Amino acid sequence: MNVSSSTLSLTVADVDASRAFLCTHLGYEVAMADDGFVSLTRGDAAVDVILLGGGTDVLPPEQRDQRAAGLILALTVTDLAAEEARLRAAGAPITMPLREEPWGERLFQMTDPNGVVVQLVEWAAAADAAGPADPADDESAAAIVITPSADHVTVSPNATMAGLAAPSRGSAELSSWTVTMDAGATGPEHSISREQVWTVTAGALEVTCGGRTEKVAAGQTLILPADRVRRIHAPEQAEAHVSMRSDGVASVPGTEGTRELPWAR
Numbered sequence: 001m002n003v004s005s006s007t008l009s010l011t012v013a014d015v016d017a018s019r020a021f022l023c024t025h026l027g028y029e030v031a032m033a034d035d036g037f038v039s040l041t042r043g044d045a046a047v048d049v050i051l052l053g054g055g056t057d058v059l060p061p062e063q064r065d066q067r068a069a070g071l072i073l074a075l076t077v078t079d080l081a082a083e084e085a086r087l088r089a090a091g092a093p094i095t096m097p098l099r100e101e102p103w104g105e106r107l108f109q110m111t112d113p114n115g116v117v118v119q120l121v122e123w124a125a126a127a128d129a130a131g132p133a134d135p136a137d138d139e140s141a142a143a144i145v146i147t148p149s150a151d152h153v154t155v156s157p158n159a160t161m162a163g164l165a166a167p168s169r170g171s172a173e174l175s176s177w178t179v180t181m182d183a184g185a186t187g188p189e190h191s192i193s194r195e196q197v198w199t200v201t202a203g204a205l206e207v208t209c210g211g212r213t214e215k216v217a218a219g220q221t222l223i224l225p226a227d228r229v230r231r232i233h234a235p236e237q238a239e240a241h242v243s244m245r246s247d248g249v250a251s252v253p254g255t256e257g258t259r260e261l262p263w264a265r
Helices: 015-026 080-089 124-129
Strands: 007-012 029-034 037-041 048-053 072-076 094-100 105-111 117-123 153-155 160-163 174-181 196-202 204-209 212-217 221-224 230-233 238-245 249-251
Touching: 007 015, 015 029, 015 037, 015 048, 080 094, 080 105, 080 117, 196 204, 196 212, 204 221, 204 238, 212 221
Parallel strands: 007 048, 072 117
Antiparallel strands: 029 037, 037 048, 094 105, 105 117, 153 160, 160 174, 174 238, 196 221, 196 238, 204 212, 204 230
């Protein structure tokens, strides 16, 4: 068998919505279109995509009322972090943030308006091998200086987070930010999927984790393990510097799903 090209045909409820998603965010172009049908291509190694509206008589009767579900459209790309930053800035619906699996696969996922999951993938070994032999020849290898900006400040009822390093601001792997809490402020119980390192730079914090409460004074550093429920209280005005892997997300006991940390993206 000699395969000359590949096409993925998806039956969706709203053809125009999926077409707009793939064209806007992933660079697909319309090759052919008709009522309830569109053929999309990119002109590179990406699989061509055909979108069919549900109920079309082009399909056999037993397939007409089925919808695309339980599948992932996976595209292998280069410079995955840059793609994630571009798509996030464009408002793409990122439903699984950037992560790296133990076997070396880096990936993140989006979900289109019809529930089709699109996964962008980069293999760690390939990404490392693609780097230049001489880092001095690569501008991206130069040091990056980040200036705090009001555009990256998030104010919650209990604290103010000012983003520093993050994938959207030049960091490839880590995020860091400052936290300011007023005296008496207490954050909600939550857990983070990645280890965090907190260095208190002013005042003091009381951190309850694993059934113990630790008081961390200015100049001290606290390591919070991944996936452990914690609560942070400021008995006095306090400031801290926090760092973690950039793909960490938050979970709140008693609620479903995870929450991204916008100051770390």
